[in-house]
Amino acid sequence: MKTKVFGYIILIVVCVTIGVFAAKQYMFSNQEKINPLTTEVYAVKNGYGYRIKLNENILIQQNFIPAAYGKKGFKTRTEAQTIANLVVQKLLAKSSPTVTMEDLKNNQIHIQ
Structure with a gap:
């Protein structure tokens, strides 16, 4: 009787382990499909720019701060990454990826 119960417990543990492993694999394999x-x-x-790629193909290449007068790069890597992330959010929301002066101000981007 104890052997039978122990066998069922082992079987349940193995099934749960396989299920968790399969779920993790599915989530990681579909991550690119969720956000390519x-x-x-x-x-x-004169600073930093950013690229946004779709499946390794360049979709947007921005060598200077968009919406700002002149063609000056972002002052820091962090500023460029912040606006790149904003543009990705806009694209994922299926809205225009245009960056406005208000976007720059809201994200504390330094424009000289």
């Missing part, structure tokens, strides 16, 4: 957009920050002559 990636960002990349890079140095430019």
Whole structure:
């Protein structure tokens, strides 16, 4: 009797372990399908710019601060990443990826 109960417990533990492992694999394998957009920050002559890629294809390449007068790069990598993330959010929401002066101000982007 004890052997039978022990066997059922082992079987349940194995099934739960397999289920958890399969769920993790499914979540990680579908992560790119959920958000196929990636960002990349890079140095430019006068600061930093960003790229947004869709499945490794460049969708947007921004060498300077959008909406700002002149063609000046972002002052820091963090600023460029912040706006790249904002643009990705807009794209995922199926809205225009246009960056406005208000977006820059709300994200505390320094424009010289």
